Structures are given as structure tokens and as C-alpha cells.
Amino acid sequence: MTKDKRTSMDAERLPPLNALRHFEAVARLGSFAAAANDLHVTHWAVGKQIRLLEDWFGVPLFERRPRGVVPTDQGAALLNDVNGAFARLSHSVTQLRHESVSRRITGVVRVNVLPSFALYWLMPRLAEFQTDFPDIDVRVSTTSRKLRYVGDAFDIGVRSGREDAAGLTSTTLMPDMRLPACSPAVLRSRPIATVADLRNHTLLHSTTTRTAWTDWLRQAGAPGLQGSRHLDFDHVFLQLSAAVEGLGLTLASLPLIEREIAAGRLVCPLSEPVWRAPDYTLVVNIERAEDKAVLAFKKWILAKAAPLRSESSRKGVKQKARR
Structure with a gap:
């Protein structure tokens, strides 16, 4: 009372x-x-x-x-x-x-992404989706194969570059911009002030990005430059882990290492040129495109990637203005 x-x-x-x-x-x-x-x-x-x-x-x-x-x-x-x-x-x-x-949306979303994208971008953010949509069961699988070869074993996926095939729809998720990156300890032992200084360092490669350094060095005006050593890995996530552990420099996808940079585990000693790889693309299985759980995940992941799309647009405008 x-x-x-x-x-x-x-x-x-x-x-x-x-x-x-x-x-x-x-x-x-x-x-x-x-x-x-x-x-x-x-x-x-x-x-x-x-x-x-x-x-x-x-x-x-x-x-x-x-x-x-x-x-x-x-x-x-x-x-x-x-x-x-x-x-x-x-x-x-x-x-x-x-x-x-x-809380009224229930269902299952089968998400198929690149292994490196899963480890470095999706997994650190996935808890936020589960908090917002506790009744949606997200099942994550990883492979580098084209999604058209995965068949109907996925609802939504992320790939490098567009996937134009029957039964699929593609949407740009975010740009894949790349720069050399390494651990702070590497720079303390051998500083990097110019592209030429890379000749004193070990360059890290992965099977799916074997030509990345060649493309970047050509854009940087040093097409013939060679590192002191080269280390090769099967997967991009191993290549990135090697960079964090101080084994050399990787040409890293900036969206994947933003948290590593924020935590001080990686640094980018050179700010240009920024090499633009094929965009990360969101691919949806048309048969599941109108499912409420799939739509919820699609809306969420596009919103999480929106700041990077906006940043890329601003940089593009600035680059055009300088030409």
C-alpha cells in the first residue's frame, strides 16, 4: 500500500x-x-x-x-x-x-565463411548477434571453396570477390584494403621508414595470397624488391598469427587486423600505398533469402561492416580529388 x-x-x-x-x-x-x-x-x-x-x-x-x-x-x-x-x-x-x-525470431542460420574471416572478424563479434537474437541458432562452417560448389549446405556466406551463380545473390560487405603489418618487436629490431627497408625483413605468404606482395610492391614502385627471407603458410590465419608472433611482415587485410592493431599486437609501419583486393562479399542462398533468421543475420552483419564501407567511400573521394 x-x-x-x-x-x-x-x-x-x-x-x-x-x-x-x-x-x-x-x-x-x-x-x-x-x-x-x-x-x-x-x-x-x-x-x-x-x-x-x-x-x-x-x-x-x-x-x-x-x-x-x-x-x-x-x-x-x-x-x-x-x-x-x-x-x-x-x-x-x-x-x-x-x-x-x-526475441520473437527463431530459427537456424548456416553461415559459411573463409577461415581467416571467421577467426579474425566474425567470431569476435558473434556474441553481439547472439545477445540480440538469443533464439537464432548460428552454425558456422569454414572453407575457401566457391559457394556454388558447397550446394545448399549454407544459407549465407562471405567470400573474397563476387559470386555470381544460379541460386545465389551477392552484396558487397566491405572493402578488403591491405597494408604491410608486423609486431612492434620487429620494428624495434629493424625500423621501417620506406618501402626499400622491407629488403631487411622476412616476408610472410599464404597459399591463397601468394601474389599479394608482388602486386603491392609493384604498386609501391618497387617491383623487383625481395625480402631477406620468405615464409609460406597454408592459411591466411596462420600467416597473420606468424606476424603477431614476430616472424616477419604480412600484407594484411585491414578489416581482419583492426582489433590486433587496437590492442597493439600489430602495427602498420607504412601508410601507403593501400592495396585494394577484391571486396568481401556477402552471398545468400536464394532459397533461404526470405527466412526471418537469415534476414536478421544479413541485416546485422551488414550493419557491423557499414563503418568500413563508409571509410572506404571517403578515401575514394579524397583520392579522386587529388588526381
């Missing part, structure tokens, strides 16, 4: 909430007529709500002028609090609605 009384007393200390809604509209739009149009009520109804609020506070909230109204000092102070309260309420409502919708 005590709790109910306290709630009732708190409500009595609040001004009329509908009047606050009218007050915010008038302050935002600068006139009673504009507020009436925005709220789909009459001019008279808006005026009545404002008078009700001014009577409740006992102070004028607006200064009437020939071309509209502006908040008084007291009105401006109230508007600041009202905007903050409405913003917090809007955030809570949006979050609650999202959680409600998320």
Missing part, C-alpha cells in the same frame, strides 16, 4: 504530460499553428494545453511575437529538460521494441 501511495504522489508532482508534448512542439516549431499541424489538432487545442501548463507552473513559458513565439527563460529551461526526457524515453522504447522483435 505504501508503494502505491508513493507512486500516486510522484504522479501528482508531474505536470500534465499531454501538455508537455504540445509545449515541445510549439517550442520546436516556433508557432501554435505549426504545432497544431504537426500534432493534427486545432490551434485552439494547442493554446489550451499551453495555458494549462503555464497555470500549472505559474509562469509564462512563451513570449508572443508578431511572427510566432519563443520560449521565455523559464520555458527554455523546461524545454532542455523535456527534450532530455523525451530522448531517453525514445531510446528506451526503441530498444524495448527491438528486443521484443528480436
Whole structure:
């Protein structure tokens, strides 16, 4: 009973909430007529709500002028609090609605991605998806094969470059931009100030990226440069792990190593040229494209990659401006 009384007393200390809604509209739009149009009520109804609020506070909230109204000092102070309260309420409502919708989606999503993409990009983020969609079962598999050879054993996948084939749809996920990267310890022993300094270092390769260094060095204006040694690995994730352990320099995909860079495990000693490999592509099995669980995963992964797509667009505009 005590709790109910306290709630009732708190409500009595609040001004009329509908009047606050009218007050915010008038302050935002600068006139009673504009507020009436925005709220789909009459001019008279808006005026009545404002008078009700001014009577409740006992102070004028607006200064009437020939071309509209502006908040008084007291009105401006109230508007600041009202905007903050409405913003917090809007955030809570949006979050609650999202959680409600998320929790109603159930199903299975079979995700097939490149092994290096799974280890360095997807797995560190996957817990966020499971938090948002706890009733969707995500089953991750890895292979470097073209998805058209995987058959119908996947719903959604990520590959390097487009996959145009019957039964598949492709969407650009994010750009694959690459730079030389190594552990900080490597630089402490042999600093790198120019491309020519790479001749003093071990260059790391993988089976699927064997020509990457050749392409990058050609773009850097040093097509004949050779490292002091070369180490080869079967997989990109082994190549990246070797770089973290200080075994040499790798030509790394920046989306894959952003967390390694943030944690200080890898550094990029040269900031250019940035070599653009084929974009990471999101591939969807058409037969499962309208499944709600698949759509939820597709929307989520595109949103997680959006900052990198935007960054790439900005860099592209800058490069064109310099030409």
C-alpha cells in the first residue's frame, strides 16, 4: 500500500504530460499553428494545453511575437529538460521494441565463411548477434571453396570477390584494403621508414595470397624488391598469427587486423600505398533469402561492416580529388 501511495504522489508532482508534448512542439516549431499541424489538432487545442501548463507552473513559458513565439527563460529551461526526457524515453522504447522483435525470431542460420574471416572478424563479434537474437541458432562452417560448389549446405556466406551463380545473390560487405603489418618487436629490431627497408625483413605468404606482395610492391614502385627471407603458410590465419608472433611482415587485410592493431599486437609501419583486393562479399542462398533468421543475420552483419564501407567511400573521394 505504501508503494502505491508513493507512486500516486510522484504522479501528482508531474505536470500534465499531454501538455508537455504540445509545449515541445510549439517550442520546436516556433508557432501554435505549426504545432497544431504537426500534432493534427486545432490551434485552439494547442493554446489550451499551453495555458494549462503555464497555470500549472505559474509562469509564462512563451513570449508572443508578431511572427510566432519563443520560449521565455523559464520555458527554455523546461524545454532542455523535456527534450532530455523525451530522448531517453525514445531510446528506451526503441530498444524495448527491438528486443521484443528480436526475441520473437527463431530459427537456424548456416553461415559459411573463409577461415581467416571467421577467426579474425566474425567470431569476435558473434556474441553481439547472439545477445540480440538469443533464439537464432548460428552454425558456422569454414572453407575457401566457391559457394556454388558447397550446394545448399549454407544459407549465407562471405567470400573474397563476387559470386555470381544460379541460386545465389551477392552484396558487397566491405572493402578488403591491405597494408604491410608486423609486431612492434620487429620494428624495434629493424625500423621501417620506406618501402626499400622491407629488403631487411622476412616476408610472410599464404597459399591463397601468394601474389599479394608482388602486386603491392609493384604498386609501391618497387617491383623487383625481395625480402631477406620468405615464409609460406597454408592459411591466411596462420600467416597473420606468424606476424603477431614476430616472424616477419604480412600484407594484411585491414578489416581482419583492426582489433590486433587496437590492442597493439600489430602495427602498420607504412601508410601507403593501400592495396585494394577484391571486396568481401556477402552471398545468400536464394532459397533461404526470405527466412526471418537469415534476414536478421544479413541485416546485422551488414550493419557491423557499414563503418568500413563508409571509410572506404571517403578515401575514394579524397583520392579522386587529388588526381
